[in-house]
Amino acid sequence: MDNNDRGASAPLTSYAEAVDWINGLIPFGIRPGLERIERLMELFGHPHRRLKFIHVAGTNGKGSTCAFLTGALIRNGYDVGTFTSPYITKFTNRFQYNGQDIPDETLLALSNRLKPAVEEIALTELGSPTMFEVSTALAILYYADVCYPDVVVWETGLGGRMDVTNIVHPIVSVITNVGHDHMDILGDTLEKIAAEKAGIIKAGVPVVTGVSQPEALRVIKETANLRKSTCYAAGENFFYEKTAGSEDGQSLHFRGPFREFDLSLSLRGEYQLENAAGAFMALEVLRQYMAFQLDDEKTAAGFAETFWAGRMELVRREPRILMDGAHNPEGAAALAQSLQSGWTYGRLVLMMGMLSTKSHEDYFKSILPLVDELIVTEPDFRKKMDASALAEIAEGLRAEYAKPELAITVEPDWRAALARFEASIGPEDLGVVSGTLYLISDVRAQLLQQADSEKGW
Template identity: 30%
Template sequence: MRYDEALNYISQLSTNISQHRREYMETILGKLRNPHNNLKFIHIAGTNGKGSTANYISNILSSSNYRVGLFTSPHIERWNERIKINNVEIADQDFSEIAGLTKYAVEQMVLEGLEAPTIAQFLTTMALQYFNKMQCDVVVLETGCGGKMDPTNVISSPEVAVITKISLDHTNYFGNSIIDIAKEKAGIIKENTDTVLYPQSEEVTKILLDCCVSKNAKLQQPDFNKLIVMEQNIDRQIFSYKGYKGVEVTLLGKHQIENAIVALEAAEVLIKKGYKITENTIANGLKNTKWPGRVELLCKNPVFILDGAHNLDGIEALASLLKEYFPNKKIIFIYGGLRGKDNEKMIQVLAPLAERFFLIPYNYHRAVPPKEIAEKISSFMDNYKVCMSIEEAIKQSISTSVDGIVCVAGSMYYFKEFKDYFNHKEEKLN
């Protein structure tokens, strides 16, 4: 199977996560000799922060000289981004080879009367094969948008389960209440599993704590009251937490410090299990963590920020960060909406900070046409413009911004176009 054929095949698979069943994953992995049974895992679920936390943990382990697999989603530019070892993406040749093996197993299952997999099921199967083939010491496994029913939950008890911040999202699949969402995320907690929980609201905490008690899971929670933020600027943040002094992270926003602390707590659990992790390797791992599209600075003059906030909780965290970093400044927002999200409410959160909104079209099946968003927000604001293209939005935002600050938010599925633009900025602006 050629690389382009593999990408074409995968991109045409279903995205319907209601199809996810553990039994399906057990069947397809069984046909591939159960590669996951040879691996150790750190399993991560949550609504916001799980990708950043996964990268922090992966880098701590890599800095400690472990061979670390990392499985995350979605990708920004290339499908290969989802499957990495020690921060190196799977090579095209390996991707093609493993996609071919997985497709063969799928074809056998279809002949037996089973349905084709979803994209998430197929890629999870690929990742587990690759990590086993490459003899990873440990794998950091991020769930997609679920927990209990997520394809990654085919694994047995992990070395540590991590639950990041939970908020309302994907309600069409998991229920309309925060309790329903929490129960789904808690599904990765298994019997006797060491578990790290991000501090949550009282009702969410109760669900997670009850799950830990019922599973006899050993629980560890960060205490953010022990966090001292020592420095924050556009390039880095420095903080102290418990006995850790002067820890540096380059991901911006207090929420990224909190995610780093969750990763630090997970590292402490691993130390108790015998992992050779030190204070220095924790510090190095956190400092060297990069995570594209999370308050990513594409340009400093003007300040041009790319952020993946695509639900209300993420947008609120972004708004808080922008107020903190740019007090008394007005910001131009470039916004592309996703179907199934409360775009109207998210824009309302950003509106008090906004000089203007540029609403953009983009090529994705769940993209909301900008005119549709404009109709919904016209009742409470008029400082917006519907753009015909992303390039138009970029050029107009740069040329009209009063305070020289532009922020992109609403989805991750158009990030490649922004990155491509700024990679060729000089020729584009001429």
């Protein structure tokens, strides 16, 4: 039976309506489990089984790793689908083919194919598929039925084991790192979080990981061993070292089981060295064992050209304004390390806003020692954290972690906070906007004067 003949409600008539319909499923939440996505795929004849996936999980660095993989593969002549979240400017960013967003009209057509099936499942004991499940299904239909990429770079939404993206059987898996994020869902220890990420490891499919904490790495290696999957771990099976760095980029030397290689990156941030090395190791596995034809010069060019919005992104040079979506303790530590290793400035002015779903003490412990002026605000999002509550956390840590002269301003309205922030940055200073990507997205659109910016998970 054709999926358009289910006698469901009226079809969607515009891109905006399609996005509203998908986002309208947000109240159904994030419900771990694969039953609904499996039922959806069954209704469409299991299209994901026709595709080759590189599955990427991890706490931080997933998006950048996906960007490196995509850039290098496209440069080598492969057609590449890239599915990522959250998006920073427009809903269509999540579904890319050869670096270009899905066309609005294609998203509308696929939403109309999915809608009757989603409504059918909503009437069963499974309940309605969620926003993320429908987005994942839409990505699979786009790649399997519309554009037919050679390979799909496939980012997990949350965790791994029970994440809806885990319906696929990849050709290689990547676990970037493990940190303290989404602990309400994934568990309250690094071992528990690592076990969720390790859930993407499939029988006989090699896995590359940058996980460094011994207790977390042990879980990943044990899972790989159990599933007879070869594990390539940073610091054990492959190595990298920084060879140069400045405000405009950095380079690294990679040493792996098959060879050594030098890479230059335009992406800033110490943590991008780790992401690039993991992505390169995954490409080495494809080259060595899966007959991927990868030319060294093209691969190097792909890494050098890779751009990822909102990650140590210099959006203005006079005065310098840097955006970094660090929103958990590990992200803050990486941001602090990067600021200390590659940047010179007079004062550091930090503007930040967070979601209320996380604890932010450890975030402040990493970044406060560097800050001269802190402006706390609120993202335009339903789960925002009160700016005054954030300021209280910073005040509580002032004596032990902050500079004596630290100035703290509370401005809940992010636009007013941005005006204050811009006025505070002197010619020699550095302004940093950090925190949840919901804030980064809005501030970035304002600074770059992007009128049609959307944002979301």
